[in-house]
Amino acid sequence: MRVWLKTLIIFVCLSNWYVPSSQAQDTLTFSMAQNAAPVALAVRIVESAYDQLGISITKLPMARSRNILTASSNEVDGIIAGPKLFDQEFPFLTRIDVPILQIDIRIFSCNPDLLDGNSVTQKRWGRINGARLLSKYTEGYDDVWLGDTFQELFGMLKLDRLDAVVGPQIALDIYSNHDDRGCIEAVGGSLGQVDFFHYLHSKNGHLVPSVTRVLRDMLDTGKIKEITDAFFGPNAKKRPMPGELEETPDIPPSSDSATQGFN
Incomplete structure (x- = not known):
């Protein structure tokens, strides 16, 4: 009787402690820089990827500097999109190594x-x-x-x-x-x-393989191109301005690379 009771107690405790990953990760919050033109398209692509994983996302538009500070302070689950600059200067962000737009x-x-x-x-x-x-x-x-x-x-x-x-x-x-x-x-x-990538906070490292797999499949199968074409197509719905939710004699650049950052 005591053994049975002890087993029942352990089972109940473990049941309350364990939450399936699909349930624990049913909603993620991503920050997005206000007035950054590529974000409007990136949102469509990222939403499609997480929809395939059964995860809904919430977008949090904010000023550019606040966008990074918020991610670094663990307030959000990542950033919708940014250039490679982010993984060079902000080690708490993990780049999903699939370019989602250029x-x-x-x-x-x-x-x-x-x-x-x-x-x-x-x-x-x-x-x-x-x-x-x-x-x-x-x-x-x-x-x-x-x-x-x-x-x-x-x-x-x-x-x-x-x-x-x-x-x-x-x-x-x-x-x-x-x-x-x-x-x-x-x-x-x-x-x-300049290529743009999706970024996850390091606390969500367990999601990197699955998100990478889905985005890679979307790229290889032409799904990202399909979303991009629909975004710019003649029958596209009126697109939100950047930051809104549905939300030659060439100029000689400096010696820095073109991926120095658009953030």
């Missing part, structure tokens, strides 16, 4: 002859405040406006308050879905392409 850095202007001549550095430039990947392209320039959103920067271009804006092509694509792009066009060649 951004193309361009110069935008209403003046197709912007890059002609020798006065490029004296033009009125604009870029997103805090985006280190973009800052190197205007380093040493005389007049650089640091905007909070691409909506602000492109609006200033159309009003002739800026001569040029540096940013990813996806930023203009998303803007054009909400507003008339007017005279704005990309000028000159590409300044570089």
Whole structure:
């Protein structure tokens, strides 16, 4: 009788202590940098991946600096997407080694002859405040406006308050879905392409193999391309501005690599 009672007590204790992984991980919270243009597409891809794993995710948009601090303090389960910079400078983040999207850095202007001549550095430039990947392209320039959103920067271009804006092509694509792009066009060649990856906090290391497997399968089978095509396609729903939830004489870059960071 005593042996049976002891066995029952142990079983009840273990039953209360053990929670199946699928139940314990039914919801994850990921931070996402506000006003970072690639995030809108990355959210669609990451949501699809976790849906296949039976895990729902919650998005937490915040300022760029706060985005990293929140992940480092264990408040969230990871970051929706970012460049390789993150795993170099923030060891508490684990990069899922499958590129989920690639951004193309361009110069935008209403003046197709912007890059002609020798006065490029004296033009009125604009870029997103805090985006280190973009800052190197205007380093040493005389007049650089640091905007909070691409909506602000492109609006200033159309009003002739800026001569040029540096940013990813996806930023203009998303803007054009909400507003008339007017005279704005990309000028000159590409300044570089940067791959973006999904990141998990190190506390979720047990999820890395399964998330990697799903994202790799999505890449190999064309599912990521399908999501990307639908995102940009003519029949796509109106896309959220970055940070919202449903939420040439080329400019010579510095010696840093193009993956220095877009965060």
